[in-house]
Amino acid sequence: MSCTATETQIQEREDFYDSPYLAEHYDLFSARFWEPERLDVPIYLEAFKQARKAHDPTSTHPFIVLDVGTGSGRVLSGLVLGACQDAQVDLADDDIEFVGLDVSPHMLSRAAETRPIPRGICTSWVLGSALDLRAIPLLKGGDAVKVDFLVFAAGGIAHLVDAGQTEAFLREVAAVLQPGSGRAFVSFMNAVMDSADEESIDPVKEQQELPSGKFPGIVYRTINASSEIVGKTHIDRRDILVIKKETDGSERVLERNTISTRLASWSPEEFAGMVQATGLEIVDTIKERVETYYALKLRG
Structure with a gap:
């Protein structure tokens, strides 16, 4: 041949x-070798439900869900579909907006093509960087517009390898996260962390x-x-x-x-130090067989 x-x-x-x-190869490779081992969507869905309950019902701004490094939208679409199937979650209101952010236009195109989002659910696929979250159009409405639930899934934070990038991302999270009730979840692959x-x-x-x-x-x-x-x-x-x-x-x-x-590769202690230095705090740690998840909030 x-x-x-x-x-x-x-x-x-x-x-x-x-x-x-x-972009297609990444999805095929992930589906065969990585996704069968992952338990992340159920973990994020439960955390999303808790954040939704804690949201101020008098707020005049939408409840914003931001999936950083969304890729082809696996986690974001999983959250939407899981929430739609959960009787405890009401997505009928027009005050929830789901945003998938990625630096690759090819991955965003694939997300729009392949991830089913039910009609009436406000979802957008946005080209942008984890290091410039404040540039997201939805967040340019002033300081009152904040992210209520943020995820950086599948160990994506480990791609921030250049000096100062992890801290820069965490500072962006601190700048856009809703004070008090807002939660940010980041994960590390256990095989990579330290x-x-x-x-x-x-x-x-x-x-x-x-x-x-x-x-x-x-x-x-x-x-x-x-x-x-x-x-x-x-x-x-x-x-x-x-x-x-x-x-x-x-x-x-x-x-x-x-x-x-x-x-x-960061040790848990090194990552905790970066979180502390950027105005955030770790409020929960969940360690599964493949990944470790950190729940963050604004300190104070």
């Missing part, structure tokens, strides 16, 4: 989400293929996967080939993506 490509057909990328193909186990980062080291569900004849082939730890940073590398399988049995490479993912 031949596998060929011209120079113009091959794309070299370092971003895990920087094409429509990669871990020296290089084998625990990437669940797949051998070559593997995932068939596309969207693009006919397309498969995603991962090769050259490896992991290492440099200082306090986990580095996961892989090549992801987007391959078109032709009817004559030949293969054509449409994209060759060289992906390098860096994840910051």
Whole structure:
């Protein structure tokens, strides 16, 4: 079987989400190797219900749910659908707004295409950064407009690897979170937080293929996967080939993506220190087999 490509057909990328193909690959990979192990949506749903109960009923501003690093919207849509199915939660009011924030337009497009949101539920997919939450259009209505429930799921905070980025994100959370009743949930993968186990980062080291569900004849082939730890940073590398399988049995490479993912590793004590220094406090810690969840509120 031949596998060929011209120079113009091959794309070299370092971003895990920087094409429509990669956005679908991320969902397929997560569904096979990560999501079966995760218990996050039920945890966030219960916390959302508690935050909703604590919301000031006299407020003239909407109850805002913000999913930072929403990706293709798995957690946000899970919250919406879970709340719709829970008799204790009333989403009939027009005072709840769900916002999914991500830096990748391809992931946001996939969220809008693939995540079912019931009619009448106010949901928006917003292009933006975890380091600039105050730039979200919904939050530009003055200091009175705050986030009531925020999540940064799937260990996404660990992607803030450059010096000062984690603290910058936490300062943004402190700036937009509703005083008193507002809650922010962030999670760390247990394998990453203060871990020296290089084998625990990437669940797949051998070559593997995932068939596309969207693009006919397309498969995603991962090769050259490896992991290492440099200082306090986990580095996961892989090549992801987007391959078109032709009817004559030949293969054509449409994209060759060289992906390098860096994840910051903080000990619980280090993270608690950053939280304290940015005007927040940890009010609850939930440790499951795969992830540890921290519930934060404004201090004071």
